[in-house]
Amino acid sequence: MIYPDFAQELEKIDARGLRRHMRVFESPQQPRAVVDGREIRLFASNSYLGLSNHPSVLEAAQNALARYGSGSGGSRLTTGTYTPHVELETEIADFKGTEAALVLSSGFLTNSTVITAITDPTWTVFCDKLNHASIIDGCRHSGARFVPYAHADMSDLEKKVRQKMGGKGLIVTDGVFSMDGDIAPLPAIVDIAARYGLMTMVDDAHAAGVLGATGAGTSEYYQVKGKVDIEMGTLSKAFAAEGGYIASSRALIDFLIHRARGFIFSTAMAPHTAAAALAAIRICRAEPGIRRHLLELSRSFAAQIAQTGFTTSRGETPILPVLVKTPENAVHLSRALWDEGFFVPAIRPPTVKESRLRFSLMASHTHKDCEDAALALARAAGKAGIRPEALHD
Numbered sequence: 226m227i228y229p230d231f232a233q234e235l236e237k238i239d240a241r242g243l244r245r246h247m248r249v250f251e252s253p254q255q256p257r258a259v260v261d262g263r264e265i266r267l268f269a270s271n272s273y274l275g276l277s278n279h280p281s282v283l284e285a286a287q288n289a290l291a292r293y294g295s296g297s298g299g300s301r302l303t304t305g306t307y308t309p310h311v312e313l314e315t316e317i318a319d320f321k322g323t324e325a326a327l328v329l330s331s332g333f334l335t336n337s338t339v340i341t342a343i344t345d346p347t348w349t350v351f352c353d354k355l356n357h358a359s360i361i362d363g364c365r366h367s368g369a370r371f372v373p374y375a376h377a378d379m380s381d382l383e384k385k386v387r388q389k390m391g392g393k394g395l396i397v398t399d400g401v402f403s404m405d406g407d408i409a410p411l412p413a414i415v416d417i418a419a420r421y422g423l424m425t426m427v428d429d430a431h432a433a434g435v436l437g438a439t440g441a442g443t444s445e446y447y448q449v450k451g452k453v454d455i456e457m458g459t460l461s462k463a464f465a466a467e468g469g470y471i472a473s474s475r476a477l478i479d480f481l482i483h484r485a486r487g488f489i490f491s492t493a494m495a496p497h498t499a500a501a502a503l504a505a506i507r508i509c510r511a512e513p514g515i516r517r518h519l520l521e522l523s524r525s526f527a528a529q530i531a532q533t534g535f536t537t538s539r540g541e542t543p544i545l546p547v548l549v550k551t552p553e554n555a556v557h558l559s560r561a562l563w564d565e566g567f568f569v570p571a572i573r574p575p576t577v578k579e580s581r582l583r584f585s586l587m588a589s590h591t592h593k594d595c596e597d598a599a600l601a602l603a604r605a606a607g608k609a610g611i612r613p614e615a616l617h618d
């Protein structure tokens with residue numbers, strides 16, 4: 226029995242122009258990728274450091290695959306902990322400057338299970354409105370009192386903390402926001418937390434490997450390393466593998482090993498995935514030039530997009546949104562760019578409130594790639610009949 230509501234829901238999705246399709250890759254994430262059977266210039270990947278096919282990453286993964294086999298065979302607490310997991314956790318703790326670290330099988334799982342494990346209905350969680358869905362799911366599952374605050378708005382945060390406090394509390398924020406590419410005001414968050422006796426958590430999915438002198442992320446970028454209680458990150462983006470991690474105190478990590486259901490009851494990531502992530506973090510730490518090039522590209526690309534008349538970010542991170550008002554505009558522009566040979570995704574509700582194109586850069590891009598993309602954006606707008614000036618308020 227398949228209930229008819231599913232088909233009806235899909236019809237509604239279609240009617241609103243929100244139907245999703247999956248593009249199929251036949252190459253690694255690289256500036257010229259093979260997608261749906263054609264070579265396309267890729268401006269859609271979260272592999273920010275361009276390490277998905279780096280020789281040292283591949284070699285580490287291949288060696289681990291040959292040595293340990295393909296799957297981990299169990300959860301971390303049974304048979305699933307291998308040498309690469311332990312080495313990876315040691316490396317992450319050192320990278321992040323914390324006592325300990327714990328690796329889980331995805332970033333989504335990490336946020337949802339860790340927030341669920343540490344909070345309960347007696348807690349209040351203050352959450353930036355643009356935080357990732359996995360953070361919100363964690364709050365829902367724990368039953369904590371959930372208090373969203375206006376995006377990056379510190380006076381709204383402090384007002385809500387004053388109104389709602391009493392008992393234990395956590396302020397949680399993305400370090401770099403995934404669809405806007407802006408950086409959270411972490412020093413102010415740390416300051417409010419200290420004044421009101423709250424814990425802090427930062428999700429560095431898009432910041433680790435990208436921001437800070439050694440690539441350690443948002444707290445390093447602002448020089449508040451060591452002042453954030455829980456540093457969360459993923460191995461799936463800049464580090465070109467998959468998995469999530471928590472870097473924190475030894476006590477908190479040991480608590481999670483005993484209480485985080487997504488750690489206890491889920492099979493460990495494959496050992497070769499841990500080995501690949503470890504190799505990528507080591508490259509990131511040893512070669513700051515990769516990150517410098519990426520951030521230089523971001524700044525100059527933001528200026529080039531602005532010259533086309535569209536509104537984008539300041540280019541502080543490799544995520545560059547181009548705001549286009551309606552889902553239809555986003556879809557038409559993305560399609561016109563695809564026809565020009567560029568893969569730039571349309572991001573629409575419910576993922577974001579305001580429809581947009583989301584350009585993302587990789588360190589393997591060149592300045593020429595970015596110039597070409599900005600020119601293609603201008604041509605695509607012409608073909609789609611969209612005048613950027615008409616989109617401004």
Ligand SMILES: *Cc1c(COP(=O)(O)O)cnc(C)c1O
Pocket residue numbers: 331332333334336357359399403428430431459460461467468469
């Ligand atoms: C991608 C992402 C996650 C989830 O990480 P995965 O490794 O993809 O499961 C969590 N938080 C943020 C902010 C993200 O962008």
